[in-house]
Amino acid sequence: MITPEKLSTAQRETAIHELTAHGWQIVEGRDAITKRYVFADFNEAFGWMTRVAMIAEHMNHHPEWSNVYKTVDVTLSTHDVAGLSALDVALATKMDRLAG
Template identity: 50%
Template sequence: MARDRLTPSEIEQALQGLDGWTLSESGDAISRRFRFADFASAFGFMAECAIYAEKIDHHPEWSNVYRNVDVSLTTHSAKGLTELDVNLARYMNKVQGRH
C-alpha cells in the first residue's frame, strides 16, 4: 500500500534516484529547494504540482519566497516516508524542467 512506511533501505534506494532531495536528520522526511528564474516561474511550478498533489491526495509542506520554493515531504499518517512522498518528489523534479 502507498501509505506504508518505507524501510531505511527503501529510503536509501529511493534517494539515489531523486536528484537534489535530502533526508531529514530524523529520517522521516525528504526536502529540497527548487530555484527558478523568477517568481512567476516558481509560482507556475507550485500551481502545476498542487494540481497533481490534489489528484493523488498527498500534499507537500512548502513555502515560496521570490524564486525559491522549499519543499518537505512526509506522510503524517505513517509517521514517516512512504511511496507517496517518493512519487511526489519524482513528479516535482520532472515539473521543474518545464518552468
C-alpha cells in the first residue's frame, strides 16, 4: 500500500479551486474539505452512501460522514498526513460523479 502525502501548496490551491467549483468548502480550523449532498429521499441517499462505501473501501480511504433522511454531510481529510492528500481529491471527485 502506498503511503499518502499531504498536498503541496500548489497542488492544494489547484484542488481547492476545482472542488469549490463543485460545492466543496474548506473546513475552518482544519485542513479538510466538506460538502452537503441532498437527495430526493432516504433511499437515494443511502444507496449513494453504499456505492461510495464500496469505492472508499477499495481505496482504503474512508470519509467522515453523517446521514439524516435525504441529507448526507461529508468531510474528507487524510488522517495519516493530518491534512488533504490526493486521496481526498480523488474520493471527492468520485462522490460528485456518483451524485450526478
